[in-house]
Amino acid sequence: MPLIKEIIEDNYRVLIWRVEENLDNLREGVVLREATKERFSKMKSEVHQKGFMAVRHLLSAAGYSDLDLRYDENGKPSLVDGSHISISHSFEYASIIIGTENVGIDVEMKRDKIKRIANKFCNTIELELATNAQNEIEVLTEVWCAKEAMFKMCESRSLSFKDDMNVLTGEKRAIVNNEIFKQLFEYKLIDLGNFVLVYALESKS
Template identity: 25%
Template sequence: MGLYYRERFSNGQEIAVWEITEQESELAALCLAAGHNPGEFSHTVNRQRRLERMAVRVLVDILFDRHTIIQYRDNGKPFLVHGKELPEKELKALSIAHTRRFACIVTAPGDKAGIDLECLSRNFEAVAKKALGKEEKVFLSDNLQQRTLQLALIWCAKEAMFKYMSQEEVDFSKQMTVAPFFPETEGVLSGTFQQQNGITLLLPLCYKKLDDHFMVWVTG
């Protein structure tokens, strides 16, 4: 299907989502048409990963241009630079997420961005054991459908906060919390992240339901 969703926000963030319905050769052709060498993706052995990487490349082309390069810091955090300028000019912050169906990116001013995407068909019960704190377990619904949506959003929110903060050895159940909420098709969440120095940061988040997926991003 191609570009599934795109939105620019007043805070300078922009989100784009690609639905991966193409064959690998079709995505490679899109990259080639934009001036990229499809061979640069060949070292990725897993086919699904190659599709995701090519879809992300196409999204960056849509939001910026073919000269915008995705680079990675030592901790694996992606960022964008403009390759035509010498020295390369660093652009907005970047965060990437993907499932088998979708690839998505969020760009943001400054040096922080965080987004996650989860398919609702996944079993999130393991999340309740691994990633939820006592405060979050208290407000989980007894209704199985609502509980699944809550677990999906909590996990998605914590993944987005983890990417945004870009710190190592984070305990998802103790260092991050999501305030009580009732899941809708879109809305806002209130998260906290306790840093290793003991300082707790408030992190506002937004979420949106994309068919059978939830997408959550830190709004900064």
Template identity: 35%
Template sequence: MPLHKVVYLQPNTKLYLWKISEDYNTLFREVRLKDSSLARLEGMKSESHQKGFLAVRMILQHLEYTDFDLLYDEFGKPHLKPQGCSIKDLELSISHSHDFSAIVISEQKVGLDLEQLKDKTLKIAPRFMDISHLENLSTEDKIKKATVIWGIKESIFKLKNEIGISFSDHISETAFTFDDKITTATLKFNNKEENFKIRFDQEEDYIFVCAFEAVK
């Protein structure tokens, strides 16, 4: 299907969501892959992961990029190859969960996480967050908030891309309600404190979270 939705997160930052309704063969026929990407695709054991991988390339093609414009650094972080006379290098982050693939493209560093709402997130919440932040909420709202908090930590982890960051020990979020759609978070790691702006929202039964470095 065509691109599902574009979300304008802030100036010069857009989130692109692709709802995966196609079968594997349809997606595979629609994209051109460089040899390294084809090898990655063939090495994936899950068809869901394969379809998510291909749907990301469908988003790129919608934006007039290709798989050949998507580069990965030595740490596995994705980057877009500069196009034409572009003055600014664009930053991007990628995420996939079940029926959706997503890309956020920005002129500033960004991390993206996309998660399906599920009971399991609430069950494992004590491992990655202060569960007192879920007090006085319905079970449904606890799942939503725990999913947002997981996404905050995952998106910051992806933005920083540093080995050793602990979700529970190093990343904390400012108090928020789900209706806020925005909050802030702090990373305390390697004797340094960094602040981040957070945007989040729900699309069907999925939560997306984007983290941006706070302007000093």
């Protein structure tokens, strides 16, 4: 299935792909850099391979290709024209966000097991809000996605999801605050049925 959703704003663009094709179909017409071919060859999961290829189709839909994609020493991607990009795929969904400023995106399946690990990435307030909500799994998945999207936007690889990040689901705002820096974020949520997608932007206020 091709692109299912596209959001275009002045300073960013979000594209979402639902992966229903087989791997051979997804590989058709995709040109990869040598480094990308090597990465792909080491992937053991076909689900991961399909999501990886679907991202390349999203790049094409946005006017780019794998040849335009670069990664820094921390694995953070960017585009050769200076645009910011963030990438996420999970099972049958792949997504990217491209922006003129720092951006982040994450998509995750709603699964019951998130309740078992919630105390590892949620602070006390987030846990209390989720536990008291009728849709606990959805709230916890939203918190996780928001923190993952922010993590992709931050330079520090040592951030603690539980201690350094705080998500205000009611306001769709979040903050990263540790000894190195403090940054405010705002985010948008897209409900994809059994999946939650969050994309984040640095807040101007």
